[in-house]
Amino acid sequence: MDPGEEAAAPGGDDPFLLHAAKCALQGLPPRAAFTLPAAVPRLPQPFSTWIQNGLLTRLQTSAPAIRTLSSSNSFSQNIPSSLWKLGRLNHVAIAVPDLEKAQSLYKDVLGAQVSETVALPEHGVYVVFVELGNTKLELLHPLGEKSPIASFLQKNKTGGMHHICIEVDDIKAAMTELKKKKIRILSEEPKIGAHGKPVIFLHPKDCHGVLVELEQA
Known part of the structure; x- marks a missing residue:
């Protein structure tokens, strides 16, 4: 039989093959796979060469991937499930002292699409939306003395x-x-926001100094 043919057809339960695979999965150096226990017989040279040049390399390459996958699965299993999820950034709100000048800046100077002014007396604000494609800006101006x-x-x-707003x-x-989780909410129940959807606000002191609005998607 040609030596190449002998090397291309190793037995699936060969003790040398099992020993090499075990060493690779344990992360042992390549030489460990060829330091056989006394109970494992040495194989003919062509087969050992084939193992060294081909199979062992593939086994050692796949072993870290197996360990990484196992670690990733363990990590994901430790993340507690939640009944709700954050979605996309809906808008960034900017308070402006002069609403007309702010509208002109974004519309006439920057060329953005700007909405008409909307009054929201329940929130104490006038609102103008600036469309940006991936999100919006919300220009806010006081409405009422308690705004x-x-x-x-x-x-x-x-x-x-x-x-x-997320x-x-x-x-x-x-x-x-x-x-x-001890995050303070600034209202007992959601209020209807500028988009006609329920919104709540989270206390900025519980959100690293940022006032966060959550809106029902």
Whole structure:
């Protein structure tokens, strides 16, 4: 028989093959696979050469992948399941002292698509949306004496970022879980926001200084 033919057809239960595979999976150096226990007979040279040049390399390459996959599965199993999920960034809200000038900046200077002004008396704001393709800007201006934007502008005369809004797939479930995690919510129940959907606000002191709005997707 040609030596190449002998090397191309090893036995699946050969003790040398099993020993080489075990060494590779344990992350042992290549030489360990050829240091056979006394009970394992040595094989003919052509077969040993084939193992060294081909199979052992593939086994050692696959062993780290097997360990990595096992570690990833263990990590994912440790993540607690949640009844709700965060979605996309809906908008970034910016408080402005002069709404008309802000509209002109984004529409006439920057060329963005800008909405008409919308009054939201239940939130104490006038709102204008600036479309950006992947998200929106929300320009906020005070409406009424008790407007939260009025107090914000007293501290920030030229305006600035007021909050971010992230969509959620179940706002009621989000409220329940966040309360359990000691995250303060600024209203007992969701209110209807500028998009006609329920929204809640999370206390900025519990969100690293950022006022976070969650909106039902």
